[in-house]
Amino acid sequence: MKNTFKLNIVLTAVLTSVGLTACGGGSDDNSTVTVQPEQPSALTDCMWQNSFSSKSGTGEDPLNIAFPDSNVNYWSSEFAVPEGAKVTIDGDYPYSRHFSLVSYTAEGLRVNSLLDSTIAPNKGSVNPFIPGNNRLDKSRSYTAQLELGELPENPVENTLYAPKTEGNKVAMLYRVYVPNKNMDEKGNASFPRFKVQLANGEVKTGNDACNVLQVKRTPIQKTTTISEATSLALFNQQLHEGFPAQQIPTWYKAFSGVDNIKCIYKFDPVTKKPIDKCEGQPVTPKLNYWATPDNEYVFAMTSRRLGKVMELRGKLPPTVKTLNNDPLFEKTDVRYWSICSNELITTATNYCLYDEQIKNVDKDGFYTIVASLPEDRPANATEACGVNYLQLSPRGSGYMGEDGKAVGHGDLGIFIMRNLLPDPEFKQAVQNVKAWGEEKTVMGDYLPDMKYTSKEDFEAKGCN
Incomplete structure (x- = not known):
């Protein structure tokens, strides 16, 4: 290393x-x-x-x-x-x-x-x-x-x-x-x-x-926090099946690049020592990677080795409607919201859904998003059945080397959810999370619950 x-x-x-x-x-x-x-x-x-x-x-x-x-x-x-x-x-x-x-x-x-x-x-x-x-x-x-x-x-x-x-x-x-x-x-x-x-x-x-x-x-x-060679070495630790994905899908607030590497790989790049968990670790609220000061983010690592289909359920904060040439600019809880599937090693983005693309919510205001490769998409993961679909990429982490197949580079995924310019009165925004482990307590239903499932199990729920 x-x-x-x-x-x-x-x-x-x-x-x-x-x-x-x-x-x-x-x-x-x-x-x-x-x-x-x-x-x-x-x-x-x-x-x-x-x-x-x-x-x-x-x-x-x-x-x-x-x-x-x-x-x-x-x-x-x-x-x-x-x-x-x-x-x-x-x-x-x-x-x-x-x-x-x-x-x-x-x-x-x-x-x-x-x-x-x-x-x-x-x-x-x-x-x-x-x-x-x-x-x-x-x-x-x-x-x-x-x-x-x-x-x-x-x-x-x-x-x-x-x-x-x-x-x-x-x-x-x-x-x-x-x-x-x-x-x-x-x-x-x-x-x-x-x-x-x-x-x-x-x-x-x-x-x-x-x-x-x-x-x-x-x-x-x-700009990267660590080199690709170091990223691959940390990835290849394979501390458990699906690593560096959490076996129980978990959201973490994005902080500095060094902090995020520490949380993702369970390894401190400063002390060069392993850590057991993200929760309780000190963080630096300085984002790099050319991030905007107007956004804050949470991320979650997932792996198709732990489940080929991801089901997410949460509440969408009210946002400004603009796409259809709406005439007035309204005061809302959040200016913009999105969730994207991404590649950890390349820092590329594959697919995103933003607020006006979430067409279906239930009577309590909750959305359901199903994320998978196209071949694993459940038949009922459609707008007609009240489900929003987010496509995953077969590129996984983005590292395409032959040596990456055994350790699951093609199976890894990283979700990133954005909150842009929340109203100060909206206390459930990502911006109000100050440490790892506070995410669900602060954001409540606005931080979606995630679970691994399968095409067959989700289809068993039927339509609507």
Whole structure:
């Protein structure tokens, strides 16, 4: 087993020519943007690169890393601010459930979120993310500032803070959650546009702003807590059948990468000693892997060696309805909710269900989700029978080596459930869990109960 427990892996996936038309071509990962003004923007403008994606559900997308949500669109930007320069961001609120601009450290630790509902609109415009406002108003522009330095206790309105680093390097992600039906992946809004005022007063916009900011034209780096070799060594401990899945399926709150590795593999990567259980272990509430500050997560490890079908039953917190171009933005317990099937080793996402896709609840407000491979899907795991279905992937952990068959890499699964921006009065949110072992006590019925079952046993329940 290796003694090095932290390795940043540079993702070398090659973007398509469509994604690079506005930002130049070439293969040098460390090169910067030299924009040709006559080349129109196709998918991204020169500030933004295609980023995390899980649209195919296979886990094989080259940018399917860091456990992305398949109902969210992501773009990244890495650049360097000239000393003494001021950076302004002009944007338009998208027609969507949520959007944000989030700054990060180079290691993928989240720093600050410029959150949709907190961004004051320009004069004459409307912020459609304020409860009660018209979501479909056509006047929807805003202006924000980028500030390098520590996040203050009382942040200035319309300001995104990024850590001050050597060379003033900045990393950020732009997210758009669930665009309205029949709208593009950006929610029918343009990308946030950058304007740079240099120390000498000269102002740069458009392609000139990208050039002066030395925008990287490569995807954001993949950051992992431990190397793949170490992950495989820990996986291969096989402390029990189905390891590292819990034999009794159990949800745990996601904390720092080191904490999560410790809980999943029952091994402390700092002390290099085994642990008996997650409950009672100290935790650090700092998420990495390019997570957003607006979400908190619980995860559960499962294995088809312990049961080929998973049955989940819980309550869905009230969420904002937006997909069908709903006109008003309502106050709800949670802005967005989803549950996804994922790959532990690759950090890819396979399939997700989000709140508006949960079509069936019983008279008490409970949903039932059945998760399996397609060939193991019970005949009554259908909407007609009141059941919501979440597909699993035969890729399991995502490690496809021949040596992984004996220890069950193809059988492993990891569920991740998100709560985005809960109302402060909603006490059952993931955000209110502060330690492992508190999950069910805090969340109650909003943390779904899970159990292993089989196709035959679930079909024996009949329909409805």
